[in-house]
Amino acid sequence: MDLAAAIDAYTLHAARVRRLSPATVRAYASDLxxxxxxxxxDMPLEDVELEHLREWQWRATQRGDARSTLARRAAAARGFFGWAVEEGMLAVDPTLRLVTPKRGRPLPKVATAPSMSGVLEALAARAAGGDGLxxxxxxxxxxxxxxxxxxxELCGLDLDDLDLGRRTARVLGKGAKERVVPFGEPARRALDAYLVRGRPPLAARRAEDVGPGRAASALFLGARGGRVSPRAVYDVVAREVGPALGSSAVGPHTLRHSAATHMLDGGADLRTxxxxxxxASLGTTQLYTHVSAERLAATYRLAHPRA
Structure with a gap:
């Protein structure tokens, strides 16, 4: 089998069998x-050698690709060639001696609790006018x-995933793993107001090209009545939260980082x-302890007379 055909077959395997997230499948497919x-x-799969892979990575380095990109490319190659060995297409995996560059772990951008309060108060004031969006x-x-x-996870939420009485939402995470997450009373009130006064007029806007019933079960709707897109959510967060952080490079993950950091600041344990x-790994969550530690150190330097 030639290289291109094998990559197509692996991409299907990664999506259907390994059940990698769509974003990961797209990234790996692009790398491969x-x-x-x-x-x-049309190069035969069995002709690919370690030196070919090293040359491929070297070109990306010369292009100025980030270490995280190089690490992802190496992961994509390992997954692909490991699968080819398992399927009997190859006798030897050429990636066994492929070195993965160490990823830098930059600390995530985090909003302060007071700045988030200001953002949410401004949003609540605007929502009080009754506009659906x-x-x-x-x-x-x-x-x-x-x-x-x-x-x-947010864009994939359906109406029946939400339990306002218990203040929980059932989300489908990476690897098709389902979990139930709690939320507080302010979020419950905002969701209730949206469901009663905001969602019905948005649902009424459903355009013909969206198709009947396509968004009937979706919790969050877009401006035309279809299921809200990740791009639309990014735009909302950048517009509403970006000014509070003094940056336009703000997205939904900033709120995720902020939630985790503020919980740790408030005394939550890492497992929770x-x-x-x-x-999947506690090591991923531990990144937020460094954020909390840095903020603690900064506060100490400002507040302690002997700092």
């Missing part, structure tokens, strides 16, 4: 197709911050935060 273009689409935006930001969920965020 870049490998195929670098070598030759303003009510939706308030509910979106409240839920992202209250539950620390990912943008894909791990469960809330749906992290």
């Amino acid at each position: 197709r870049d490998l195929a273009r670098t070598l030759a689409d 303003a009510l939706r935006d308030h509910a979106i930001v409240e839920l992202l911050y209250a539950a620390g969920i990912r943008v894909a 935060v791990q469960e809330l965020l749906g992290h």
